Amino acid sequence: MGFFTYLSNICTAIAVRGYKQVLVIRSDLRMSVGKTAAQASHAAVLALEAARRRKPEWVREWFDRGQKKVVLKVGSEEELRRVASASAVRGLPVEIVEDAGLTELPPGTATAVGIGPAPEEEVDKVTGSLPLL
Numbered sequence: 734m735g736f737f738t739y740l741s742n743i744c745t746a747i748a749v750r751g752y753k754q755v756l757v758i759r760s761d762l763r764m765s766v767g768k769t770a771a772q773a774s775h776a777a778v779l780a781l782e783a784a785r786r787r788k789p790e791w792v793r794e795w796f797d798r799g800q801k802k803v804v805l806k807v808g809s810e811e812e813l814r815r816v817a818s819a820s821a822v823r824g825l826p827v828e829i830v831e832d833a834g835l836t837e838l839p840p841g842t843a844t845a846v847g848i849g850p851a852p853e854e855e856v857d858k859v860t861g862s863l864p865l866l
């Protein structure tokens with residue numbers, strides 16, 4: 734393989750790098766569908782704003798490529814916080830949602846985590862084994 738072919742392959746790999754946002758919801762809380770949707774929405778917005786501050790180039794790429802989102806679940810607060818911590822250690826934009834306590838849950842209940850938008854391969858290192866909601 735010649736140098737220019739090699740360089741072209743590297744540029745192509747960089748150009749097709751995928752970005753996504755992952756929302757992780759606690760299934761053990763048994764929130765209503767509406768409450769779950771609201772908590773996922775909070776996680777999406779909070780994580781997007783964190784990414785916009787820290788990695789605006791990731792946000793631009795994510796918007797340009799269709800704003801991929803995946804919603805996953807964990808079975809406990811401990812698992813949720815473990816996912817958040819592992820994301821932070823990898824330098825991913827991450828936010829934990831804590832409920833205000835106005836409807837179904839006590840104030841301060843950790844309900845969801847938003848991660849990214851960030852490079853898919855990095856997010857998958859943290860969330861790749863979690864099941865879909």
